[in-house]
Amino acid sequence: MKKNRAxxxxxxxxxxxxxxRDPKDFLQxxxxxxxxxxTRGVVSRVVRETSDTATxxxxxxxxxxxxxxxxxxxxxxxxxxxxxxxxFSISAAEGHDPSITVKANGEVSQNLVHEATxxxxxxxxxxxxxxxxxxxxxxxxxxxxxxxxxxxxxxLRTLMPRRPDHDxxxxxxxxxxxxxxxxxxxxxxxxxxxxxxPKFWFSREDGRIDFSETGDVPRLCPDxxxxxxxxxxxxxxxxxxxxxxxxxxxxxxxxxxDVTRRTSASGNGEVYFSxxxxxxxxxxxxxxxxxxxxxxxxxxxxxxxGICRSxxxxxxxxxxxDIRTGDVTQDPGLVQTCITRxxxxxxxxx
Amino acid sequence: MAATLEEHxxxxxxxxxxxxxxxxxxxxxxxxELEVKFDAIRDDITAKRGASDARYIGRVIKAQRSLEMVxxxxxxxxxxxxxWLLGVGCLAGGKILENMEIGHxxxxxxxxxxxxxxxxxxxxxxxxxxxxxxxxxxxxxxHHTWTNVVGKDRDVGYNVLRMDPSQPWRPINLLNPVxxxxxxxxxxxxxxxxxxxxxxxxAGAKSKEATLRDFKRVMKKFGRQSAKDFVLSPLLASLTGSxxxxxxxxxxxxxxxxxxxxxxxxxxxxxxxxxxxTEEDIENESRGHWYxxxxxxxANIDGSKAMHxxxxxxxxxxxxxxxxxxxxxxMAEIAPRVKAICxxxxxxxxxxxxxxxxxxxxxxxxxxxxx
Numbered sequence: 229m230k231k232n233r234a235x236x237x238x239x240x241x242x243x244x245x246x247x248x249r250d251p252k253d254f255l256q257x258x259x260x261x262x263x264x265x266x267t268r269g270v271v272s273r274v275v276r277e278t279s280d281t282a283t284x285x286x287x288x289x290x291x292x293x294x295x296x297x298x299x300x301x302x303x304x305x306x307x308x309x310x311x312x313x314x315x316f317s318i319s320a321a322e323g324h325d326p327s328i329t330v331k332a333n334g335e336v337s338q339n340l341v342h343e344a345t346x347x348x349x350x351x352x353x354x355x356x357x358x359x360x361x362x363x364x365x366x367x368x369x370x371x372x373x374x375x376x377x378x379x380x381x382x383x384l385r386t387l388m389p390r391r392p393d394h395d396x397x398x399x400x401x402x403x404x405x406x407x408x409x410x411x412x413x414x415x416x417x418x419x420x421x422x423x424x425x426p427k428f429w430f431s432r433e434d435g436r437i438d439f440s441e442t443g444d445v446p447r448l449c450p451d452x453x454x455x456x457x458x459x460x461x462x463x464x465x466x467x468x469x470x471x472x473x474x475x476x477x478x479x480x481x482x483x484x485x486d487v488t489r490r491t492s493a494s495g496n497g498e499v500y501f502s503x504x505x506x507x508x509x510x511x512x513x514x515x516x517x518x519x520x521x522x523x524x525x526x527x528x529x530x531x532x533x534g535i536c537r538s539x540x541x542x543x544x545x546x547x548x549x550d551i552r553t554g555d556v557t558q559d560p561g562l563v564q565t566c567i568t569r570x571x572x573x574x575x576x577x578x
Numbered sequence: 579m580a581a582t583l584e585e586h587x588x589x590x591x592x593x594x595x596x597x598x599x600x601x602x603x604x605x606x607x608x609x610x611e612l613e614v615k616f617d618a619i620r621d622d623i624t625a626k627r628g629a630s631d632a633r634y635i636g637r638v639i640k641a642q643r644s645l646e647m648v649x650x651x652x653x654x655x656x657x658x659x660x661x662w663l664l665g666v667g668c669l670a671g672g673k674i675l676e677n678m679e680i681g682h683x684x685x686x687x688x689x690x691x692x693x694x695x696x697x698x699x700x701x702x703x704x705x706x707x708x709x710x711x712x713x714x715x716x717x718x719x720x721h722h723t724w725t726n727v728v729g730k731d732r733d734v735g736y737n738v739l740r741m742d743p744s745q746p747w748r749p750i751n752l753l754n755p756v757x758x759x760x761x762x763x764x765x766x767x768x769x770x771x772x773x774x775x776x777x778x779x780x781a782g783a784k785s786k787e788a789t790l791r792d793f794k795r796v797m798k799k800f801g802r803q804s805a806k807d808f809v810l811s812p813l814l815a816s817l818t819g820s821x822x823x824x825x826x827x828x829x830x831x832x833x834x835x836x837x838x839x840x841x842x843x844x845x846x847x848x849x850x851x852x853x854x855x856t857e858e859d860i861e862n863e864s865r866g867h868w869y870x871x872x873x874x875x876x877a878n879i880d881g882s883k884a885m886h887x888x889x890x891x892x893x894x895x896x897x898x899x900x901x902x903x904x905x906x907x908x909m910a911e912i913a914p915r916v917k918a919i920c921x922x923x924x925x926x927x928x929x930x931x932x933x934x935x936x937x938x939x940x941x942x943x944x945x946x947x948x949x
Contacts, residue, residue, distance in 0.1 A: 244810055245810060247802050248705060249705075254643050254647060257647070264696065265701070266696070306632065309629040310692055311692060312693070
């Protein structure tokens with residue numbers, strides 16, 4: 229308490245001399261984790277996992293709160309001079325230095341996988357997300373696909389050493405052994421903790437997982453109905469897991485890594501930005517956010533798949549449709565630009 | 579829509595006859611061509627700006643903060659003459675960089691494309707008595723929109739000077755040179771008072787609440803700025819017996835910055851060749867015509883890279899007025915292209931070395947003191 233107050237007094241005194249700048253603006257000259265407006269991070273280590281995946285370890289500056297296993301954080305990187313933010317699941321165990329495991333499939337993730345080196349500056353927001361472990365789960369079934377393994381890896385790394393008697397089945401689908409992120413580490417974990425039973429599924433050889441009641445899941449995990457289910461991966465994948473869970477009156481906690489979209493039946497639409505008095509055409513495949521970014525505008529955004537609600541913008545007139553469901557909203561209010569498109573015209577107060 | 583230039587009268591003609599037809603007489607087609615050509619430069623730079631530009635502004639900011647820290651540290655021991663000189667040099671240089679190459683340009687939104695709130699027009703507060711928000715209104719909105727339109731652009735004389743023959747002469751204008759000489763070393767306070775827009779309040783164009791709010795903002799910032807440089811810093815320096823020399827040092831650094839900023843800014847629109855316009859000139863103004871007015875109303879300063887840098891690239895005033903929100907480090911690159919377009923259409927591209935431009939601006943101050 230006393231130390232805190234002393235720090236505050238000192239900061240106040242110093243800021244009289246640095247006004248109108250924050251003392252941290254000057255500290256930044258020597259110490260690149262210092263920032264008056266952001267929580268910064270510095271990459272400490274990059275580990276290649278597969279040909280297109282890397283784990284990026286970083287040190288975080290003031291403002292970072294330790295993550296809970298399974299959470300994600302919005303991370304900003306500079307892409308050709310421009311700050312761009314995307315959410316990434318944290319793969320490190322709880323209580324350890326944070327790391328994200330990134331598969332190169334968009335411009336931000338490609339930049340991270342191929343360009344990040346020790347010393348690269350990152351911008352961080354606090355970890356968040358509800359895809360976390362229950363306090364006392366009896367037995368667990370994880371069903372993951374591709375890079376959906378990242379939050380689950382954090383859970384396994386946290387859970388197994390803490391409760392070696394845990395009964396955990398992991399059904400993990402990836403294209404091939406070469407594409408299987410953390411393949412060897414999972415085998416080592418299973419070796420060390422017999423409670424973990426991994427079932428690898430390679431879709432190139434085995435085809436798609438059959439999620440029916442008499443399909444692959446009961447074969448790989450006969451008591452799946454009695455387990456806590458967690459599923460992580462592409463929307464189409466986790467939706468199937470959820471359907472299976474619902475069949476038995478249960479449910480699965482899910483973490484979606486993308487959004488399954490419908491193309492607009494009505495084709496192109498238009499967005500009117502009332503503050504700049506400009507109209508933008510939006511094609512039938514883009515969300516408002518994507519169309520705006522393609523035209524060089526900057527709109528607030530977060531997860532880009534309709535989860536985090538950081539992209540909310542006031543709609544004053546017209547209507548939007550949801551790119552996932554096609555549902556049309558027309559009441560004035562806030563709209564999520566990352567998962568909506570004009571139907572066929574909308575006015576946004578931005 | 580496009581207005582013609584027939585109504586326009588160049589400054590140097592005004593004393594002779596107010597109704598002289600404009601020598602340019604650009605056709606509507608030519609104005610459209612002008613628009614397309616200038617827009618092409620903007621699009622080119624917008625597409626090109628990227629990591630190297632971001633590195634540039636990052637480096638300038640780092641250098642500026644380093645200069646300021648060295649300056650403030652040296653001032654703590656300023657009873658020693660060499661340290662006093664070092665301190666004044668670093669502080670003056672630091673303030674000039676902060677206000678011009680960084681502050682002015684950040685507040686124009688030249689770096690907003692980086693999406694970095696640490697270097698953003700909506701969050702930046704500069705080391706200058708005039709608060710950012712008020713200055714952005716009078717400068718970005720009023721001056722850059724109504725550039726050199728007498729009666730609209732309040733920067734034509736800043737309400738205290740008669741800087742255009744079309745402004746009616748009043749006896750007070752006899753003091754033109756005295757006022758300007760007084761304004762130069764006090765420039766930051768002059769701008770701060772100007773941004774409150776007392777004249778607009780008196781004319782009934784600005785509400786009492788808004789005026790009072792702006793006045794309070796200025797007083798608050800004035801208090802903190804003065805406390806920093808003239809009270810707290812000298813107080814710390816008194817520990818080494820450098821209080822007096824430190825006050826002198828901070829005054830010197832602020833005055834040097836004010837003199838330099840005043841000189842550069844007066845070279846922007848007041849040297850011979852920079853034209854003024856009437857409100858009729860800009861009726862139904864097209865974008866091509868707007869570009870034309872910006873180019874004709876501004877004047878560049880020729881000089882070294884260092885001079886351009888220390889002037890915040892305001893020495894490329896013409897380019898800056900055509901593209902106020904393009905990054906300043908790109909002005910030198912586009913200048914030859916802008917000049918070529920101006921030559922093609924016979925648009926005067928006013929430019930000259932610093933002493934000549936300063937002299938011409940001052941000559942105007944003296945000449946217009948008389949009716």
